[in-house]
Amino acid sequence: MNEKMMKRKINTPFQLQFVAKKSGLLREFLAQHEISKTTLTAIKYRGGEILVNGQPQNVRYKLQIDDQITVSFPPEQISDGLTPQDGVLSILYEDETLLILDKPAGQSTIPSRNHPTGTLANFVCGKFLREGILSTVHMVTRLDTDTSGIICVAKNRHIHHVLSQQMAQDLFQRQYTAFAEGIITPSFLTIEQPIGRKEGSIIERIVREDGQYSKTDVSVSAHYRNEANHFSIIDLTLHTGRTHQIRVHLQWLGHPLVGDDLYGADQEMFPRQALHCSRVSFLHPITKERMHFTSSLPEDMQYYLRQSQQVCEYSKQQLSYIK
Incomplete structure (x- = not known):
């Protein structure tokens, strides 16, 4: 058809x-x-x-x-609490259905009580309003405020539904690049540990038996060291999308993300969790052609590498998108 x-x-x-x-x-x-x-x-x-x-x-x-x-499709109303704003968006791709963005670290994805404006959603809403797009903002994927990288936005509720179905079928693939404390071995492992909310906290999550099923693949690219510690460069593939999934699974493994003070690391050498969404792949919601998007490591993570010395490298190919 x-x-x-x-x-x-x-x-x-x-x-x-x-x-x-x-x-x-x-x-x-x-x-x-x-x-x-x-x-x-x-x-x-x-x-x-x-x-x-x-x-x-x-x-x-x-x-x-x-x-x-x-x-x-019917026109959509702007979501309550979402104020349209003019702002800079780093656009990797755009068509009638999709908007693929590269989010900087330090910017929230959606408004919250502490960050009601200046978020990615505020800027996308402003773009839609300027361009006469009769839709609210549909964030297909989200990133924590201090996580950088690729975010997928749908321009219509139907498109959001189609891509969410792909996620449920593991057809929407997300790969992250991160720095984790210590030397991780072996070079590849899969973490399947349930994640739930930590008692007494509205933010923090932990591995717990009654949590939601969560699965993360971890591929080690190289080991580095600097004046503070040893760390591993890893690629991570999400098969589920739980809140703080990568951060919680790495803490459970005993190798929290560099700079992730919420989950057991310190910020002496790096001021945020060293986590970047580097690759996204999915089927276009209309044409069904597979699409691939990549994002190079941000400058702060590249600088951290330049200040460190490589100890062991597993795969040069996996580091090819580092400038």
Whole structure:
């Protein structure tokens, strides 16, 4: 079945076009294209529309071969508590459905009580408002304030749903580069330990038996040392997306991230957790082509490396994206 995005004009809703290649109920056709029941309800009651050959139809309509289907999604309201702001965004990629950003360390992803403005979401909301994109901000992935790297933003609730489904099926792949205290051996290991909230804390997480299933792959690239300690450069692949997952799993392993004072390290040599989302890969929500994005280590992590001496290197290829 052919499927394409309709180029969105200023202040017009997001639309998709399809061509039916076999007969059947419209409801079943839309479900095959990952349009959820929640989205169909929003289309029905909040200003969206489904056209077949230019005529409005409900989901009980029986499609014929070569019918032209247009789905017009309802406009979205800006989320409560999200103030549009002008600000600098480092854009790696953008199209009608997606916005891929490179977040600096020190910037929050979404507003909170302590950081109601100046976040990535505030700046994206401002961009949408300036460009007439009738959508709120859908953060498909998030990073802690002091974690740098790639973030994926969906421009529509439906696109967010499609990418969330990919995450549930482990089709949305995220790789991080980090510095962990000490010498980690062997060169590859998988951590499967459940994570839950630490009692008495609203922020900190720990490995606990009644926590949520969590899985992290750890690949060691090299060992370094400096005047303070030894540390390992590691690549980490997330198979689940728990809060502070990498930080908690590395603490459990006995090798907390360099600079991560919340999880057992000190900040004498590095002022934040040395963690960077360096690679993201997923299927485009419309074309289904696999997309790959990379981000080089930020300057502060590169400087830390330059001040250190390499002890052992496992794979030069894994360090190829370090400038």
